[in-house]
Amino acid sequence: GNSVTQMEGPVTLSEEAFLTINCTYTATGYPSLFWYVQYPGEGLQLLLKATKADDKGSNKGFEATYRKETTSFHLEKGSVQVSDSAVYFCALSVGGFKTIFGAGTRLFVKA
Amino acid sequence: GAGVSQSPRYKVAKRGQDVALRCDPISGHVSLFWYQQALGQGPEFLTYFQNEAQLDKSGLPSDRFFAERPEGSVSTLKIQRTQQEDSAVYLCASSLRIDGHEETQYFGPGTRLLVL
Numbered sequence: 628g629n630s631v632t633q634m635e636g637p638v639t640l641s642e643e644a645f646l647t648i649n650c651t652y653t654a655t656g657y658p659s660l661f662w663y664v665q666y667p668g669e670g671l672q673l674l675l676k677a678t679k680a681d682d683k684g685s686n687k688g689f690e691a692t693y694r695k696e697t698t699s700f701h702l703e704k705g706s707v708q709v710s711d712s713a714v715y716f717c718a719l720s721v722g723g724f725k726t727i728f729g730a731g732t733r734l735f736v737k738a
Numbered sequence: 739g740a741g742v743s744q745s746p747r748y749k750v751a752k753r754g755q756d757v758a759l760r761c762d763p764i765s766g767h768v769s770l771f772w773y774q775q776a777l778g779q780g781p782e783f784l785t786y787f788q789n790e791a792q793l794d795k796s797g798l799p800s801d802r803f804f805a806e807r808p809e810g811s812v813s814t815l816k817i818q819r820t821q822q823e824d825s826a827v828y829l830c831a832s833s834l835r836i837d838g839h840e841e842t843q844y845f846g847p848g849t850r851l852l853v854l
Binding site: 631663669670671672673676716718724725726727728729730731 | 773778779782783794829842844845848
């Protein structure tokens, strides 16, 4: 079946550090891949997405590249800010129907 | 414009009570999804509607869970005879339509249900 595995948190970084959150997936068919973010006290928001192999999704300085050969979609940001502190969810969807989420990775950024 | 709204935002129920959770999707969105998010976990799919048709209910955990969307807009998730394990955040999402891989789901703030 379809599933998503992402690195366990929490991840604690200092401001301006480089961020990587690993995500791998298993899927039948051709999934679309997503990163969602949940800021404290707020709902889930789509951060970025990629719909086919080798696509790069990007938003707010975050990037992730759809790697079919390694079934991965790692999230990166070159310089994190305190305001990036949140829970990040990797997810996939096949055919635009139900979305399968990873367990989430909590990020803390210290000033 | 307005996003997805859910009510109530918080619900405390005694074990055995029935509860009803409401979702107002973005106007014009054809597809509507319900998810359950346990504490410290990612959301898990419950059910999906396209207009008023419930096309997938494979994620509903038991026959105590029932969802409807009678006019293709507002949806209600009903849980009968609530149990403690039903305590979770219930998320609703909507998308404009189903069109291959392209659709983005927009999530509501969720209803936090606590069953005592």
